[in-house]
Amino acid sequence: MEISLNHYLVLSTILFAIGLVGIMRRKNLLLLFFATEILLNAVNIAFAAISHYYGDLTGQMFAFFVIAIAASELAVGLGLLIVWYKRHGNIDLDTMTSMRG
Amino acid sequence: MFEAVAFYLFAFLTIAMFYITVTTSQALYALTALAAGMIFISAFFFILGADFLGAVQIIVYTGAVMALYAFGMMFFDTTREVKEKKGNKFIVVGLATLAAVMVVAIFMAPIVSTNMVAFYPMIEGAGNTQTVGLVLFTKYLIPFEVAAVMLLVAMVAGIVLAGKKMDLSLTLMNAEQIKEIEDKDKKVLS
Numbered sequence: 001m002e003i004s005l006n007h008y009l010v011l012s013t014i015l016f017a018i019g020l021v022g023i024m025r026r027k028n029l030l031l032l033f034f035a036t037e038i039l040l041n042a043v044n045i046a047f048a049a050i051s052h053y054y055g056d057l058t059g060q061m062f063a064f065f066v067i068a069i070a071a072s073e074l075a076v077g078l079g080l081l082i083v084w085y086k087r088h089g090n091i092d093l094d095t096m097t098s099m100r101g
Numbered sequence: 102m103f104e105a106v107a108f109y110l111f112a113f114l115t116i117a118m119f120y121i122t123v124t125t126s127q128a129l130y131a132l133t134a135l136a137a138g139m140i141f142i143s144a145f146f147f148i149l150g151a152d153f154l155g156a157v158q159i160i161v162y163t164g165a166v167m168a169l170y171a172f173g174m175m176f177f178d179t180t181r182e183v184k185e186k187k188g189n190k191f192i193v194v195g196l197a198t199l200a201a202v203m204v205v206a207i208f209m210a211p212i213v214s215t216n217m218v219a220f221y222p223m224i225e226g227a228g229n230t231q232t233v234g235l236v237l238f239t240k241y242l243i244p245f246e247v248a249a250v251m252l253l254v255a256m257v258a259g260i261v262l263a264g265k266k267m268d269l270s271l272t273l274m275n276a277e278q279i280k281e282i283e284d285k286d287k288k289v290l291s
Contacts (some may be wrong), residue, residue: 021194021197035122064237075256079261
């Protein structure tokens with residue numbers, strides 16, 4: 001049984017859907033961050049699979065840049081979370097309504 | 102045959118791990134399940150011949166990102182159960198599936214059109230690491246440098262945000278003491 005590109009794309013879609021469900025049902029900001037990591041990884045699988053099946057390296061290059069962006073997003077985001085937690089004592093989304101929108 | 106067995110095994114493991122990550126009510130379980138899922142994802146990169154990407158995945162995600170999360174969790178109260186939103190479950194699942202189907206449509210569009218040619222084809226006889234280095238430092242040199250500057254900016258931002266007043270605890274002070282410190286900061290800044 002041959003594994004084709006579609007197998008990888010379907011797997012990537014399933015993982016992306018899991019990440020989206022996580023984003024929609026989580027209230028704790030730290031666990032929301034975990035869900036975004038799942039989304040980025042799902043897209044990385046699709047990039048690597050397309051790169052392999054078309055013999056083109058562009059997909060792998062994009063995957064590298066996605067990893068770099070994920071790392072820097074995490075560094076800034078965790079810093080902000082720590083500052084928020086020091087001030088307010090929790091990191092729940094529902095309590096962050098200071099703008100009264 | 103071997104490839105198919107490996108693909109299905111790791112697909113099952115990855116989906117199971119990420120499902121645990123988004124559904125568990127314990128933050129520590131979510132963290133460990135996410136770390137395991139990252140390692141299983143690197144297996145796909147090795148199957149696909151992207152050896153360097155797989156190694157980077159293990160080093161950056163499991164080594165750096167997960168360690169950073171673990172250190173970050175030491176600041177937070179992670180022992181208590183995480184409360185969840187009480188929303189309509191069918192709307193959530195429906196929206197997620199719809200978005201995922203749209204993503205697959207975006208990915209399938211260039212595949213259905215058959216006139217795709219390799220922009221930077223793999224070089225015969227060279228390993229994956231050599232080819233990646235060749236393309237990264239010729240065709241993608243400027244994005245690479247921009248990514249380096251972005252990582253530097255993120256590092257400075259992380260240090261400034263998290264390292265500020267590490268020696269005193271804002272949660273243990275009362276409101277007047279915090280206000281005093283803020284006023285002092287304002288005077289320094291203005």
